[in-house]
Amino acid sequence: xxxxxxxxxxxxxxxxxxxxxxxxxxxxxxxxxxxxxxxxxxxxxxxxxxxxxxxxxxxxxxxxxxxxxxxxxxxxxxxxxxxxxxxxxxxxxxxxxxxxxxxxxxxxxxxxxxxxxxxxxxxxxxxxxxxxxxxxxxxxxxxxxxxxxxxxxxxxxxxxxxxxxxxxxxxxxxxxxxxxxxxxxxxxxxxxxxxxxxxxxxxxxxxxxxxxxxxxxxxxxxxxxxxxxxxxxxxxxxxxxxxxxxxxxxxxxxxxxxxxxxxxxxxxxxxxxxxxxxxxxxxxxx
Numbered sequence: 001x002x003x004x005x006x007x008x009x010x011x012x013x014x015x016x017x018x019x020x021x022x023x024x025x026x027x028x029x030x031x032x033x034x035x036x037x038x039x040x041x042x043x044x045x046x047x048x049x050x051x052x053x054x055x056x057x058x059x060x061x062x063x064x065x066x067x068x069x070x071x072x073x074x075x076x077x078x079x080x081x082x083x084x085x086x087x088x089x090x091x092x093x094x095x096x097x098x099x100x101x102x103x104x105x106x107x108x109x110x111x112x113x114x115x116x117x118x119x120x121x122x123x124x125x126x127x128x129x130x131x132x133x134x135x136x137x138x139x140x141x142x143x144x145x146x147x148x149x150x151x152x153x154x155x156x157x158x159x160x161x162x163x164x165x166x167x168x169x170x171x172x173x174x175x176x177x178x179x180x181x182x183x184x185x186x187x188x189x190x191x192x193x194x195x196x197x198x199x200x201x202x203x204x205x206x207x208x209x210x211x212x213x214x215x216x217x218x219x220x221x222x223x224x225x226x227x228x229x230x231x232x233x234x235x236x237x238x239x240x241x242x243x244x245x246x247x248x249x250x251x252x253x254x255x256x257x258x259x260x261x262x263x264x265x266x267x268x269x270x271x272x273x274x275x276x277x278x279x280x281x282x283x284x285x286x
Contacts (some may be wrong), residue, residue, distance in 0.1 A: 042175055091109075094106075168193075
């Protein structure tokens with residue numbers, strides 16, 4: 001499914017889906033505990049920029065050799081009438097690509113988050129894939145009780161016990177980028193995926209410099225989530241995200257290796273009035 005490739009290349013959790021487990025989730029979590037990896041904590045000094053409710057991203061997603069698959073649009077919006085509730089909006093589309101005539105995709109994902117750690121309390125997706133498939137899915141998160149309720153179309157809701165707070169694919173992506181990026185260190189992000197809680201290890205690999213991006217020449221931090229379970233699609237290999245090494249933490253490039261080839265997501269535009277470092281540059285580039 002092209003949309004799954006698009007999302008997977010652009011979002012941490014949709015960066016979360018990966019190869020079939022070599023070990024059980026329990027073994028993976030035990031291994032992380034043995035190595036005493038801490039849970040990631042959001043740096044509250046970065047929140048006023050990243051969660052101002054004004055941030056917009058646009059990515060081109062391409063397959064090996066530069067074949068364009070489509071675009072992914074991301075936004076963080078403040079929910080009207082609230083003080084601490086935000087909506088992560090994602091649109092995945094194959095419009096204006098060669099693939100659109102073969103397998104058109106238009107999926108809309110909405111995640112609502114709140115609290116200091118920006119944990120999700122509701123997720124909804126409307127899927128239109130191919131020439132006939134449509135689906136509507138909803139997930140509710142009770143972070144206090146440790147329960148997740150899933151419903152697809154008109155089917156009866158299914159409840160899952162997760163034993164504690166969890167992120168989803170989108171909240172983990174936007175939350176993890178605001179955590180401590182100490183080179184050589186790792187942290188854990190508890191995430192609900194594959195009908196269970198999985199503690200995803202995020203490794204901080206190193207620093208890099210990109211001379212040509214929509215934001216100009218930028219210094220970056222290279223980050224890799226270690227993905228050990230099967231999710232929306234089967235992925236073989238690593239995912240790497242490059243964030244700007246500053247207070248805005250803009251993800252400028254994401255790569256995901258597949259069984260054959262790889263997918264690259266490249267930032268096409270960025271708009272966040274609170275990030276005065278980059279927004280004027282990004283606007284001039286469009």
